[in-house]
Amino acid sequence: MSLIKCQQLSRRYGSHLALDNINLDLTTGQPIALVGPNGAGKTTLFSLLLGYIHPSAGSIEVFGLPPGHPQLRSKIGALPQDAKLDPDFTLEQQLSLFAQLRGMSAKAAKQEALRVLTLVDLADSLKQKPTTLSHGMSKRVAIAQALIGEPELILLDEPTAGIDPANARLIRDLISKLSDRTTFVVSSHNLDELERLCDQVVFLERGQVKQQVSLSATTETQYFTLQLQAVDDQTVLSVLRQLPDVLQVNVASQHAFVIEYQPSATALDVALLQLCHQQGWRYRLLLNGRSLEDTLFAQ
């Protein structure tokens, strides 16, 4: 099903072009990553999708409707980058209120508050006020708020920024678990995290879509990443490039090589390991595929 469609979408802030002629056609399903350096336009795109701001040119649709359309209200949940909780109300009070704004009765809203807090492992904090929470806990509450009413689309702007590794993992596991009924669009600077979570990756840079890649298609079919120890990278490069079925080899980082090969190649992994043995290269790791970082930034 069509999820997000942007056609020649631009957004200006005064004379600054934050999004520049974007075309995107995304469908529902596995989580989608929105990646890009600071100022690339990720938050601007989220704000447009939520109808908080409007395009300067072009069009944008969510589930075939213009953002802000009343029918979209219950279909979209969001974690804004700077999500803030009201210090004067307990978590139960504010999440219940939010659920009631989504059309639930007072009783159902209370149950929903408990349900979403349980999902982020904060059921015990129901009666707490935000001032008593750590930064990571506050973020989890804000994520819980985005989950209210089981929206079909949830936009998460840097959901794990500032969260400790155990809780970041909890959030990732939650996104994976809920992905069979909700499509998540996740912006993050943590490429390892996005790689584990997402299938589609949209790479924004200076307001433009520079790349759109499907990780399932690119990581499993045509690449190996070989990591060695204490070798001369140039020598290894030239030897690897001579292997049959190898299309291209790049140095990803010191002693790590991304090998692009013909999908029809058979047993290239075995050939690589034999080569390490023959050449006396000390082998550390052979990975099927390549990292998201290499996918986006390899020359």
Ligand SMILES: Nc1ncnc2c1ncn2[C@@H]1O[C@H](COP(=O)(O)OP(=O)(O)OP(=O)(O)O)[C@@H](O)[C@H]1O
């Ligand atoms: N309200 C605003 N007024 C003026 N300029 C803005 C406004 N909001 C964003 N910008 C500018 O638009 C560009 C895109 O900003 P945006 O916040 O969308 O980027 P981002 O990819 O989310 O960045 P980050 O990773 O730092 O959160 C930046 O150059 C930013 O300075």
